[in-house]
Amino acid sequence: MVSRKTLAGAVAVVGLLVSAQGANALSIKEALAATYQNNPTLNASRAQLRATDEGVPQALAGWRPTITASGRYGYSWENQRGTYFEHANYAASISVTQPLFRGFRTVNSTRQAESIVRAQREDLRVAEQNALFQAATSYMDVIRDTALVSLRRSDLKFQEEQVRASKDRFNVGEGTRTDVSQAESGRARAQSALNTSLANLNTSRAIFRQVIGIDPKNLSARTNVTSLLPKTVSSAISIGQEEHPSIQSSLFMVDAAQFAVKTAQGVLLPSADLLGEASLTDSNATGNLGPESRSATIYGRVTIPIYQSGSEYSAVRQAKEDLGRTEILVDVSRDSIRAQAISSWGQLNASIASITAAEAQVAAARLALEGVIEEQRVGQRTTLDVLDTQSDLVDARVTLVTAQRDRVVAAYQVLSSIGRLDYDNLGLSGARYDPTEHYRLVRDKWIGLRTPDGR
Template sequence: MNRTGSWFLAAALATAAIAQPGTAWSQSIGDSLAQAYANNPTLNAARAELRSVDERVPQALSGWRPQIFGQVDVGAQYSDLEPGGSSYRNTASVGLQVTQAIFRGFRTVNSTRQAEAIVRAQRESLRSTEQSVLTDAATAYMDVISTTAIVSLRRSNLKFLTEQVRAAQDRFEVGEGTRTDVSQARARYSEAQSALNLALANVNTARAVYRQVVGADPKKLSARTNIYGQLPKKLDVALKSGASSHPAILSSQHLVDAGVFAVKTVEGELLPTVSLEGNVGRQWSPPSSRSVDAINSASVFGRVSIPIYQGGAVSSRVRQAKEDLGQARVQLDVARDQVRAAAVSAWGQYEAAVASITAAQDAVSANQLALEGVIEEQRVGQRTTLDVLNAQLELVNSQVNLISAERNRAVAAYQLMAAIGRLTADSIGLSVARYDETTHYKKVRNSWFGLTTPDGR
């Protein structure tokens, strides 16, 4: 199949139309995807969400750590004694209480494992967002190229029809043509002008979407991409890859693990708890204005709390957690079905686009020859102006179809990579600083205190 014909000619027209004066550098699709990876606000928001989820682990680990509270009391006491009058004195006390959990029904262990599973699920969710953003960026990139190429075709067509209107008018003035020929040429010119206006609007829309997704205006774009060499060769290979590595499936699997630990965590509330509590304090209670008496105290207690009946609330939450677990397992099956359907759809769209390119290339070649023949036949009086106009219209339509087919092929290729879970910066080799989702997690996991985030906020 000829993959470098009319499509790359149209792409060259597109890049020439949007290139900046004096700019020789060509921005590849990989460069645009790298920009989107670094700058896209949706992707950055997903990263922030993951950092927030990371904090669930130190919150769960806090169950192993002591809790310390200080206490200060200041007050006055008045007593009315009968008989004997009344008394008034000021009192003050300070104290410190330390509580250390010894056994919490395995809730700390299970809640920590639950939090870790949720973090892993959120990391896969971040990969899903990354794939969606890169797919949108690739689509926006190809839309800018294809819509600008169509504008170039529409302008070329308008120039051709301008000449046809002039020629029809000249023939009419010398008596070789009719007013009908002139009217037909002018009507087709007006239609071409309308099509050009629509194409210009589509370019503006494509450029706006590109800026939204990538974070910068398109400069000089190149239609070349190496994504085709990374595609699976068969549908079965694509389905196996998606089933084993798609982030939506992996995220659902981790959420099932989190659901299992959630059930165990709630069930732990039905078990006894053991804690150790220590108190130290000092109390001042002056009997008079000239002397102050102080009482120092210290105590250590071991406490065992055995739940007997809790009003049915814990039992209800256990049942609720089990239902949530069942839902997570169903969602895993849903994710598998969705990934399979997306892979089959993307594969079909890719193959259809490849077939459409072959047909469109043949149509362009045939219509080009047909137009040249009709023009020659018109010169010897065997064809009419309408025949030329129709031949030109068919050629332009086939050229637009070819551009659209090439665009659809590229977009379908990126959609297929996303459907099998391989449209990530690492998988397609983007030249960009990778976001390490474990960096923040490692910094906060064992943090005992501190209100400042690792990045200084």
């Protein structure tokens, strides 16, 4: 017969989701900190922001002079009425062009680039939230699948004892071959379910390694994430509308589009430049010193565009259409974040309700199984009754384990939907990435091929 000790051990499996795994457990907060430092997708987003930073010094270059130098050297031969001449001639020049007025294009393109940088910083915050949410999800998936593997192993042990008990009853004439076959079928089902759970666990562990950058060992599901959540769904919606980086990014892109329109319009305005040039030419004939000349000029130039094939007007219209598109995308972002907040809040409440129901279901199914086993002993129940009741208990435990996982994941999803799943709000350890550091280093650079980190 199946012992009560076996049943008690099976029930304890569910506790894997709510108990610490020892003093050396890797907490979910530590896993999120490792993700913040190691996640390759997140690091790629940071590199993208650094590349976007370079748009500002490129725009500021409109204020700076352009300096070019040129030179030539060569020979020429000439025959004049039988007299042969050979000339070695060379010339060198240097020119400087200093923009004075470009139809406000430099001002507006700089502001456009700055707005794009701000938008990209918000996009980086989105990438951080996505990476941290993926990490939290993969962390809980490993814990869930580990618990399910333990549950399936406990179920397999139960089924093996059921097979042994059925054979013992058959050998003493108290059971039938059908009872044995039913028990063996239950054992095969439990073995198949265990194999599936092991495969799912291996997949979850691989995703954990991909997202977090370390192997999952001694995980603990203890977390204080619920203390970071707003009290009501209306508060979550309000916070998300005010703080979510997706909305902030779309607003900055509207600013960038407005400056893009002004930049395009600047092509229609006059421009003024200050130009300077110095040159040296010399020609040496064979046996004689040829003429040498030096010159230097400086002058101002005003250019008034009249008609430039019409492309400039098309560019202005195009920029205005792009501005309208970015304004629409603000509303799209607001609606999307609102939907995410409501959805994640609903999933959180549903998972909490599911845990309560599943706990009651587990308790009832466990008592039912104990009763059916006792009734089987006195011949009032069949082996099939025991297997069916055991299947109900296993299903209830699977539901409970899954609901406990879903509750934690939903809490992190709520935090992500309001824009607060980040380094500061989570209180993560390790160095915090400063998105403005690279910007400050490159904004006013006039020259240099190396990046601030030495590449």
